[in-house]
């Protein structure tokens with residue numbers, strides 16, 4: 001071998017090793033979720049300050065729960081906003097899945113639609129695991145429910161006593177939903193459940209400590225359902241809300257008479273003060289947060 005050839009061979013070998021090394025570390029980098037957790041901490045009097053904290057989570061010990069992203073809703077505005085959010089939400093879900101996060105689809109009261117699917121069976125067949133505290137046994141809207149906890153939170157900051165239809169012509173309350181909106185893909189390895197025990201079984205079987213929740217509606221199901229914020233906090237899980245991938249049932253004609261989207265922001269603040277941190281979808285997608293086109 002000539003000196004020149006030897007030199008080229010050596011350089012190629014070194015380059016190859018270097019590339020392999022870079023490739024490995026990039027893969028290791030990708031393995032961690034880097035999140036910016038936002039909470040509100042009480043200072044003097046009734047003043048709360050925003051606190052942001054960086055966190056690194058193992059995607060294999062993390063689940064993403066999609067709450068009640070149904071195919072239809074009794075309120076036309078609410079249904080339209082779900083349709084608008086579903087595409088960007090699906091992009092976030094795809095990124096999360098690719099990073100190894102367990103995706104749990106939770107279209108409450110519609111799981112029988114999926115009864116013979118492997119994703120539904122994955123949830124049903126997860127081995128029973130005992131919860132550290134009893135799950136809520138109260139029923140509401142077709143599942144178990146965690147009502148507001150007066151020891152932990154004051155009344156929510158928006159009046160949803162009219163159920164929150166913000167349409168010009170008020171919608172009639174009914175139950176038109178049959179399944180999850182089809183825009184959100186359900187892939188191999190995902191799970192489908194609206195049940196607290198099944199959710200706990202799925203998490204326990206995989207050693208999952210961290211739960212990311214998105215979907216609707218924040219003043220109702222995203223707090224109250226048996227797979228959602230209040231129940232997960234009671235069970236000691238690290239739960240975070242994706243604050244740009246949620247919506248509320250709030251009618252601006254009701255207190256505090258702010259825009260629909262300002263009402264959602266107030267609910268996000270409530271969660272950050274009394275329940276759990278929030279993140280934006282950017283932490284998973286690397287893209288700007290989602291915004292409804294009507295949000296000012």
Ligand SMILES: [Zn+2]
Nearest residue numbers: 075165167171
């Ligand atoms: Zn409506």
